[in-house]
Amino acid sequence: MKMTRILPALAAAAAALLFVLGITAYLWRSEGPQPFMIATANPYASEAGAQILRAGGSAVDAAIAVQAVLSLVEPESSGLAGGAFMLHFDSASGRLEAYDGRETAPAGATPQLFLDEEGKPLPFLEAMIGGSSVGTPGAVKMLWLAHGEHGVLPWADLFKPAIRLAEEGFAVPPKLAEAIARDPVLMNMPVAQDYFYRLNSDGSRVPAQQGDTLKNPAYAATLKLIASEGPDGFYSGPVAQAIVDAVQNAPARPGTLSLDDLASYEAKKREPVCAPYRAYRVCSMPPPTSGGLTALQILGILQNYDLNGMGPMTLTSVHFIAEAEKLAYADRDKYIGDPDFVDVPVEAMLDPGYLERRASEIDASMSMKKAKAGVLEDKRAMNRGLNHPIDKPSTTHFSILDSDGNAVSMTSSVEGPFGSHLMAAGMMLNNQLTDFSFVPEENGKPVANSVAPGKRPRSSMTPVIVFDAEGNFHAAIGSPGGSRIIGYVTQTLIALIDWDMDMTGAIGLPRFLDRNGPLEIEAGTPLEQMIPDLEALGHEVKAVPLMSGLHGILVTPSGLDGAADPRRDGNVVTGER
Secondary structure (H helix, E strand, O other): OOOOOEOHHHHHHHHHHHHHHOOEOOOOOOOOOOOEEEEEOOHHHHHHHHHHHHOOOOHHHHHHHHHHHHHHHOOOOOOOOOEEEEEEEEOOOOEEEEEEEOOEOOOOOOOOOOEOOOOOEOOHHHHHOOHHHOOEOOHHHHHHHHHHHHOOOOHHHHHHHHHHHHHHOEEOOHHHHHHHHHOOOHHHOOOHHHHHEEEOOOOOEEEOOOOOEEOOHHHHHHHHHHHHHOOHHHHOHHHHHHHHHHHHOOOOOOOOOOHHHHHHOOOEEEOOEEEEEOOEEEEEOOOOEOHHHHHHHHHHHHOOOOHHHHOOOEHHHHHHHHHHHHHHHHHHHHHOOOOOOOOOOHHHHOOHHHHHHHHOOOEOOEOOOOOOOOOOOOHHHOOOEOOOOOOOOEEEEEEEEOOOOOEEEEEEEEEOOOOOOOEEOOEEOOOHHHHOOOOOEEOOEEEOOOOOOOOOOOEOOOOEEEEOOOOOEEEEEOOOOHHHHHHHHHHHHHHHHOOOOOHHHHHHOOOEEEOOOOEEEEOOOHHHHHHHHHHHOOOOEEEEOOOOOOEEEEEEOOEEEEEEOOOOOOEEEEEOO
16 A cells, blocks of 8 residues: 555646635734635625624624525525524634524424334435424524624624615525525425526426526515514514414424424523644534534544645545544444533543544554444443434535634534425525434434434534634634535645645545545545545445535635635635724
């Protein structure tokens, strides 16, 4: 085995990406306001956030404007009727905070929610479509909580860009047009069919095309209520009633979501999970998302190996990263759930000694095929069955750095493309309850991620903020992609830290990851040349589309470097207030 072979074509591809996309850099000044930067999945959203930043708004202010616009122009991915996780760094105090706006299961939910009459798991599409998959949305209350602590501009002002776009119309972006065209169900769903399709004279429906103008007056009305009344404009009154009616009267699998569920929802602040990696400190969201903990486990395992010496994207580095991912994903499926309902052994899972022992399971000459969950010193979680996850991801991520040095790394989602496919008050309703394990027990052992009333389903969202050795903000990154998010983000962090790449180059790399199954590599990239050698190491390799949506900001000696994933419609906006 050639331990340090670099694929020439891969290196050339990375160089080409750097040349084509370039580096956006603005010099830091020693005093006064600094340049701001924002990277999102859609130019409308990036510009809305930039407007807020130019007006003197904070990173949190901009995040609210961004999410309100994304709900309109990227409804297949995220929305105010979904959930989110936000990391916020306050530059003045040096404090990092984690905001949890994950959806919760309604009071009427049971562990058998996604089992058929014979006690077998439902097919995913059947479980996803309709009212029973809709969790109590958390995004609005989370944003309200963060704004109360870190907002600068008035709450109502933050919704003006989205209201204007909803009333005047926006041009359908490529990603939304593609999502509408390939969706097998949307055309037959009430409300959604009239919004996303036009009716021909012969009665046939034609999906909205790229560049078509869409207006959403119902969403504008919802935003005006939220702007004037705060969360009450969403969690009570006509908006709440519209959501409940859509869920309880759904044409497929009506749900139990009630006005009481909406009224009782609480966003939460949690302690971020952080761990050292090389000379940096990497921080992310804690459970109920599995993303941060699993990503830190992967990095903690790889801390024991010289990835820099292996070289970027070599056969050896791909093998070691994939094996570390197998180990961490195995722990993820056994131990992680909503910490308000189950004991999640965070400290034990990040213990350096434990991760060193896990690292010793990696064989340089052969893949372990299928990893088993590790044996922890913390015995609280040992008597658990394995989670049986099914996800059909559609999510978004954005990163923001304001002129005062405050940063937001936020990932939000409605779960599957177009969520439950139910539309109410101008919004797509989430299907986040399908992030629970469909099977509540395994071999008589309770599953950590089983359904329960008021419980938050396990997520894979992995917003990350990185600090340098002096504790200064270094980078913000995250991605959509369901359970693949963890691999996307981890690979990018390795590229930034171990391989000393800029943000553009790191995000542009061909993707690969191993979720403790086959090793997935991005189809149509130079990585396909590596398949015979990876198979010789015992990997089961599948070349598949890997549509990451990474959006990141990096501080460099020369200034700010931001990048938007070329696989999506996003962009980077910089400026000064």
